[in-house]
Amino acid sequence: MAQQNTRKITDSGTLAALAHPLRRRLLDILRVDGPATASSLAEKTDQAIANVSHHLRVLGTSNLIEEAPELARDKRERWWRMPTGSLRWSTSDFDDDPAGQVIAETLQQMLLDQHIKILRDWYGKDRDEQGEWVNGAFSSDKWLRLTPQELFELSEQVGELFQRWGRREIPDDGQQREPVLVFAYGMPAKP
Template sequence: MTTDDAQGRTLEPSALKALAHPLRVRIYDLLSERGPQTASSLAALIGETSGATSYHLRALAAHDLIREVPERGTARERWWDRPRGRITMPGPAEAMSPSNRAAAQIVTTEFLRLRHQTLMDYINRPDSEQPEGWKDAGLIMTTMLDITPEQMAELRQELTAVVDAAVERYRGQESLPGTRRVSLRAEVFDLPAANSRGMLNQE
């Protein structure tokens, strides 16, 4: 799970467990996607009460997963943002306690569910809602490779370097005219055991 900074944080068990709630993952994801929000604005986006979002915001803040933006706040409304940076699950999963492993599964599953929903929303967006110049700017691509674990690790490093370079290149542009926040996704993982023809190995 990445955001917009090459520097990252591996979630300690207490922070992982604090995040392990579908609504908190959703709040965390919205703060990444839309920037600073209040409990009221998040409630409107999610369809919850501001009391519920306020409670979950405080729980996330207690573990430094998000932070208050005091310069934007008032006596009646507090603004919240999430720190820049990549977050990763503590691992490997086999080394976790059962409770930590369950928390990691909740967080990962919800992040991926939201990620897929965002992609489907993009695919199904009507042309009338596509701003000028953005209609053909995106890329959805899947390919299959036959490689070794060492080659996949090398490819992972190359893709990470490309993403990190883009983060540095476009850092600080959020207020420039014509910019929009975009989702940049890179995935590389092994498929179930298969022979060279791509059929499942029956042995």
């Protein structure tokens, strides 16, 4: 089962554009908060507008984000948004490109570090800060015996589940919904 609207990255230049902490943060903000201008993103990231503009251009040149001209109030204002869908890559796609292999591995490590930081920050909060979210937050793991193909199929199924929740129509029920990061890793390991 192939995930709908998933862009497979096989170009090391595009991967290199992703492998920058501020660019990853800009992508996350656009993904969570929706379209934005360089000035609003600079405010959210405590960065200079010129710095944010530079990184937005790099992301735009790599087609990782796109302009949203219909949101501009005048010709000088530039809005940016995430294209629909998600991104996917595999280090094996860069087996014939040593530089691409290094970039892919560096990016995977950077993302893992980011995920662990978010997780540590959550668990570092006291019970009052966690509030009623403590009842929904979860950690789950399971040792499985799989072939490489079965692990790939599991990856596709988990990705489809994430996509379904990400595309769902948000109910207009008056409840406050906060951004929630859900991540999963699956790899061969020894207990």
